[in-house]
Amino acid sequence: MQTKILDTIENGIIITNQNLDIILWNRWLAIHTGIPSDKTPGNTLEDLFPRISFDLLKQKIRIALRMKSSTFTNARVLKFVIPIEQNKITKSIFKHMRQNVVITPLNEKEVSINIYDVSSLLEAQTIIDDQMKLLEKQAKTDSLTGCFNKNMFNELLTAEIKRSIRHNHIFSLIIFDIDNFKSVNDTYGHLKGDSVLKKLANLSRKNIRKSDMLARWGGEEFCILLPETPLNGAAILADNVRQKIASHDFGSTGLQQCSFGVAEYTLGTDENIIIANADKALYYAKNNGKNQVAIFKDETSVSWQP
Amino acid sequence: MMNEELKDAFGELINISFGSAAAMIADLFESFATLKVPDIKVIAMSEIETIVMEGSDNQEIYITGQQFKGNFGGEVVFAIDKKSAGNMQTLIYSAKEFDETQAFDDNEVEQSILEISNIIGSSCVGKFVELLKEDVMFSPPTIELSQRLLSGLDKTRFSQIIVIRTVLEFQDMKIVGRLFIMFNNEMFGRLEKAIETFIEEL
Structure with missing residues (x-):
């Protein structure tokens, strides 16, 4: 009678012991594994699935028996305990059924292993997670260049200021923009202009360090946040990026040049101050002949010379 | 809030329960372990997010959640920072040979x-449940x-949370975690009463 009831349950039930001898294998398991219940007595799980190691299952059974309380596996962490290939008709994204498993001691030697199919749930969760990741990425990045967007950059800058205050670390900011970019758009059209922006972003990305953060500030203006970097180090990096851009072949739109403004964070000031300082230096570089790096130092902007 | 005597009794009770827990965790990592409870406090539910993230230096932390149901119900949250999780990883890989055939092939x-x-x-x-029968x-x-x-x-x-700082000490490393047991006022009151009885019977 009890076995019949267990056969009506819509999840897998195995009654076993520490040696994994199968005492009961319900109908749900028989249907999903293709191993009939009457073939399981006298076998262990290892006999039925010789290519699978059940060491961790044994450990969980041991803990459940010692603790006299249930142990669990979660399908988001462990895909499955019993390998059950998904029915081809269901067209699941998972090859094997994802299982939440509860191992409950029945007495001093035996446990019941309850297996719940959570594949559909996890599939839905996976789709939602993927969509969320995409939305998060879209919210952070500039769709044209793939750089961080202005909002994200503001967040990164705020976080860097907090980090700087906490650890007394310095950092610097570079703001740069393309000289005479309006003429590119006017002469070659906006599609070509966009292509220049993309190429320039890629070129800049390749010439900064992994820890540096590149963002499109807007239009043809970009900025780079350089953690743990003093003013001089940031100016060297800016000049290197400047030279790489100036010598790059942008195809039909010809050579492009950029002007750079660099500022170092001063403890006790906020985001607006470092942005304004880098901006002042950029303005100076523009007015001083373009295609150059200017730094903001001692409350004034000056050309940077290597 | 809990008085000192009650807090001590809580600590004693938790220490007793952790004796066998340590043995099982040692079994899990195939390494000798002791489980210490250096600090217990009770906080309000509104403080949970701040307290869980306390000392994490804004780094991500692993958080587990598990409900317990019945006449005595609540939820257990366990938080562990990445450094301790890293120590755990070292223990796991020093204890086990990597085996491709493991059905448990995911994040150990x-x-x-x-x-x-x-x-x-x-x-x-x-x-707690044993005390409350x-x-x-x-x-x-x-x-x-x-x-x-x-x-x-x-x-x-929930309204009240018991926060237990746990330190699992292995031979040469520590895994520090915090256990948060959440109750509503009624459950917490019942637990307090049961512990008071436990103190009287000592």
């Missing part, structure tokens, strides 16, 4: 955190490497 660190959280949580709540069922625990699990908590269900 997350699995171990879930197991530790289940062992510690069940031992602790199990002792009740029976509970634990739901499968979940784990997140973010605060998402905390923001998903129904904060209206």
Whole structure:
């Protein structure tokens, strides 16, 4: 009678012991594994699935028996305990059924292993997670260049200021923009202009360090946040990026040049101050002949010379 | 808030329950371990997110959640920072040979955190339940490497939280975690009464 009831349950039930001898294998398991219940007595799980190691299952059974309380596996962490290939008709994204498993001691030697199919749930969760990741990425990045967007950059800058205050670390900011970019758009059209922006972003990305953060500030203006970097180090990096851009072949739109403004964070000031300082230096570089790096130092902007 | 005598009794009770928990965790890592409880406090539900993230230096932390149901119900949250999780990883890989045929082929660190959280949580709540002469069922625990699990908590269900700082000491490394056992006022009151009786009977 009890076995019949267990056969009506819509999840897998195995009654076993520490040696994994199968005492009961319900109908749900028989249907999903293709191993009939009457073939399981006298076998262990290892006999039925010789290519699978059940060491961790044994450990969980041991803990459940010692603790006299249930142990669990979660399908988001462990895909499955019993390998059950998904029915081809269901067209699941998972090859094997994802299982939440509860191992409950029945007495001093035996446990019941309850297996719940959570594949559909996890599939839905996976789709939602993927969509969320995409939305998060879209919210952070500039769709044209793939750089961080202005909002994200503001967040990164705020976080860097907090980090700087906490650890007394310095950092610097570079703001740069393309000289005479309006003429590119006017002469070659906006599609070509966009292509220049993309190429320039890629070129800049390749010439900064992994820890540096590149963002499109807007239009043809970009900025780079350089953690743990003093003013001089940031100016060297800016000049290197400047030279790489100036010598790059942008195809039909010809050579492009950029002007750079660099500022170092001063403890006790906020985001607006470092942005304004880098901006002042950029303005100076523009007015001083373009295609150059200017730094903001001692409350004034000056050309940077290597 | 809990008076000192009650707090000591709580500590004593938790220490008793952690004795067997340590043995099981040692078994899990195939290494000798002791489980210490240096600090216990009771906080209000509104403080949970701040307290869980305390000392994490804004780094992500692993958070597990597990409900226990019955006449005596609540939820257990276990938080462990990335440094301790890294120590756990070192222990796992020094204890086991990597085996491609393992059915459990996923993230062993997350699995171990879930197991530790289940062992510690069940031992602790199990002792409370024993005092109250009740029976509970634990739901499968979940784990997140973010605060998402905390923001998903129904904060209206609980009012009091027992916070237990746990230090698992292995031969040459420590795994520091914090266990949060959440109750509503009624459950917490029942527990306090049961512990008062426990003190009287000592």
